[in-house]
């Protein structure tokens with residue numbers, strides 16, 4: 001009996017925690033800075049308190065903003081074979097049919113990919129250059145000189161260089177499902193717009209996770225997609241919920257979570273702090289580059305682990 005009462009008390013604390021954290025820390029919308037901050041200021045005002053912001057006038061001098069037209073990209077990287085995530089529905093790395101399904105990683109000339117994005121060639125599938133793992137430097141080194149290899153004030157603030165610099169170009173139907181990671185993420189939009197839906201780490205008690213069999217999309221001979229299990233791989237914990245259309249009958253706690261939504265426009269940079277949940281969409285053909293700086297595995301990380309562990313325990317996952 002005493003144990004049941006203790007469990008109820010822990011559940012109550014977890015349910016109250018997101019609101020308490022919100023009242024202390026977050027605003028209703030993502031604030032704007034009108035220029036790049038000093039390293040110390042950025043660390044003190046944003047990284048240390050783990051708060052997102054949109055920084056204007058930080059990348060407007062980058063040649064990429066003017067140079068990265070379709071014609072230029074075709075000329076510089078058109079013939080190159082690059083990795084493109086292909087899915088039938090726009091969801092790569094997402095829950096589908098009770099599996100965690102990863103995209104087909106198709107190797108194709110970049111110009112063929114541009115033909116699809118520009119609708120010169122039609123395809124029923126959804127294409128997204130989103131390989132991560134520093135695909136800007138690994139797959140598109142010809143483009144690095146049009147941006148920067150790192151963001152100097154961030155590298156100075158954190159005392160390190162980014163672990164990865166990624167290039168993103170995709171169709172509007174390509175969606176990145178809600179997830180979180182351990183990077184301090186500086187997300188720079190070169191052209192078009194990105195649409196972010198964010199939850200602070202403190203919303204963890206309201207965010208459902210389930211364990212899923214990992215699987216990959218594979219194209220069959222007739223061009224249709226099969227979902228093929230990665231049999232030897234461990235199950236993957238992932239968020240099944242679509243925050244734009246949440247199934248509140250199945251996940252009633254999510255009704256209490258309050259997402260922040262923001263649009264990041266060409267020439268702007270979003271600071272997306274580590275451990276924040278994010279769901280990402282874009283305007284058709286949007287191009288972006290982001291910098292992943294590994295987070296500090298400090299007390300913030302340990303507290304999040306505790307919150308995660310308590311949430312899983314009371315939910316029985």
Ligand SMILES: O=C(O)CCC(=O)C(=O)O
Pocket residue numbers: 130168175176181185278280281290
């Ligand atoms: O731009 C996207 O589609 C996803 C970006 C993302 O999830 C990340 O950088 O962690």
